[in-house]
Amino acid sequence: xxxxxxxxxxxxxxxxxxxxxxxxxxxxxxxxxxxxxxxxxxxxxxxxxxxxxxxxxxxxxxxxxxxxxxxxxxxxxxxxxxxxxxxxxxxxxxxxxxxxxxxxxxxxxxxxxxxxxxxxxxxxxxxxxxxxxxxxxxxxxxxxxxxxxxxxxxxxxxxxxxxxxxxxxxxxxxxxxxxxxxxxxxxxxxxxx
Numbered sequence: 001x002x003x004x005x006x007x008x009x010x011x012x013x014x015x016x017x018x019x020x021x022x023x024x025x026x027x028x029x030x031x032x033x034x035x036x037x038x039x040x041x042x043x044x045x046x047x048x049x050x051x052x053x054x055x056x057x058x059x060x061x062x063x064x065x066x067x068x069x070x071x072x073x074x075x076x077x078x079x080x081x082x083x084x085x086x087x088x089x090x091x092x093x094x095x096x097x098x099x100x101x102x103x104x105x106x107x108x109x110x111x112x113x114x115x116x117x118x119x120x121x122x123x124x125x126x127x128x129x130x131x132x133x134x135x136x137x138x139x140x141x142x143x144x145x146x147x148x149x150x151x152x153x154x155x156x157x158x159x160x161x162x163x164x165x166x167x168x169x170x171x172x173x174x175x176x177x178x179x180x181x182x183x184x185x186x187x188x189x190x191x192x193x
Contacts (some may be wrong), residue, residue: 001058001059001060001065001106001109001111002058002059003056003057003058003059003111003114003115003118004056004057004059005054005055005056005057005118005122006054006055006056006057007053007054007055010055011047011048011053011054011055012048014055014057014064014067015041015044015047015048015055016037016041017064017067018040018044018055018064018067018069018099018101019035019037019040019041019043019044020037020040021064021065021066021067021101021102021103022035022040022099022101023035023036023037023040024101024103025101025102025103026099026101027176029138029144029145029146029149030135030136030138030145030149031136031173032144032175032176033173033174033175033176034173034174034175034176034177034178035173035174039173044069046071046075046076047069047071049075050071050072050075052071052072052075052126053069053070053071053075054069054070054071054118054119054122055067055068055069056068056069056070056114056115056118056119058102058106058111058114058115060106065102065103065106066100066101066102066103066106066111066115067099067100067101067102068097068098068099068100068101068115068116068118068119069097069098069099070095070096070097070098070119070122070123071095071096071098072091072092072094072095072096072126072128073091073094073095073096073132074091074092076096076098079169079170079171080096080134080169080171082169083167083168083169083188084167087164087167089130093128093129093130094128094130094131094132094190095119095120095122095123095126095128095130095131095132095193096132096133097116097119097120097123097131097132097133098133100112100115100116100133102115112155113159116159119131120193123193124193128193129192129193130190130191130192130193131161131190131191131193132164132188132189132190133156133161133188133189134169134186134187134188134189135152135186135187135189136184136185136186136187137168137184137185137186137187144176156189159191160191161189161190161191162189162190162191163187163188163189164187164188164189164190167187167188167190168185168186168187168188169185169186169188170183170184170185170186171183171184171186172184
């Protein structure tokens with residue numbers, strides 16, 4: 001497996017594959033996302049429109065089996081920037097590490113660390129001094145939560161990320177088994193670079 005950074009035309013050419021990965025991986029807990037290629041293409045347009053966006057791809061031969069994305073926070077959806085009002089962090093100093101999606105059979109081989117390493121290096125090269133991402137908040141007693149679910153909190157903490165008190169985004173998507181979008185709360189995690 002090879003992990004490499006995609007920007008510009010290479011990033012643009014990979015977005016449909018990133019969309020398919022998001023649909024496949026985010027079907028699982030805790031996102032339980034019922035995605036469509038049309039919705040994904042609209043969502044991923046912000047990466048196409050940002051000169052500073054990055055996609056880090058994990059490839060098995062020519063096949064994209066995992067991807068992590070990121071943009072300067074102000075280039076992403078306004079829903080993700082609004083929670084930073086009152087934090088004292090200037091948006092032009094923050095890099096947003098968005099999705100990290102990897103097919104299950106490729107997990108456990110260090111790709112998650114490589115995803116963060118590449119995005120954090122890109123953020124530093126842009127002069128960003130803070131890196132953030134967010135994770136969905138679901139109730140512990142949610143009926144679709146698998147009994148053996150292990151949150152990624154220990155992995156994120158090992159990378160130096162901590163939950164940012166009171167910095168909660170709100171974003172809508174359709175859950176599996178639902179017929180319309182509902183608002184979800186997402187906890188921001190952050191670290192200094």
